[in-house]
Amino acid sequence: MAVVSVSMPDELIDRLDEFATNHEYTGRSEVVREGVRILITEFENDRLERRPLAGVVSVLYDYGTTSVERRLTRLRHEHEDHVASTAHSHVGDHCMELFVIEGELEDISAFVGTVRSIEDVRTVDYTLLPLDAVDRPETS
Ligand SMILES: [Zn+2]
Known part of the structure; x- marks a missing residue:
């Protein structure tokens, strides 16, 4: 090794x-x-590959960390094809940015990975939803 x-x-x-x-x-x-x-x-998931996905990505960072705010704004523009909307909230002593995102697994994986690499970001969480399963529930 x-x-x-x-x-x-x-x-x-x-x-x-x-x-x-x-x-x-x-x-x-x-x-x-x-x-x-x-x-x-984490993103090697046969069940979700090549399917249209929607997701919510939440990013928590310390209040007033302008370097993170600037980086997230830039990221939103760089990924504008996939970011449907954003919301900014204050929770405790922190800022929380929520991204509603859509795309395929590799798009969302790239976005989440980039957000995680931002210095001074505290936590990054996400949920994913296959859009093609919304109207007709998956049968197993
Ligand atoms: Zn804030």
Whole structure:
């Protein structure tokens, strides 16, 4: 196995070590390997590929973080073919941006991945809905 070096904030390293201990992992590397596997296979979903999808992507960041606001505005324009609407709200000490997005899985995957890579974003969540199943429920 190759050895890679990864930089991360001290607070995240503390949480990583605590997680490894609490869940009886052999160490940081095992947790990181598992996390990477989960992340890169997240959008490998045969059931949703090549189907029209709608989704809601929620982005939480600290109030007044203008670098995030600017980046999200730019992203909205870069993905204007897929972003149907946005809403901005204040929850606690945070800003929450909601994106209603439509497209295929790879479009939405690219959007979510880019949002996650923005520095100082706290959380990114999403839901997906296959539009072709709305009028005629899926049978299994
Ligand atoms: Zn705000």
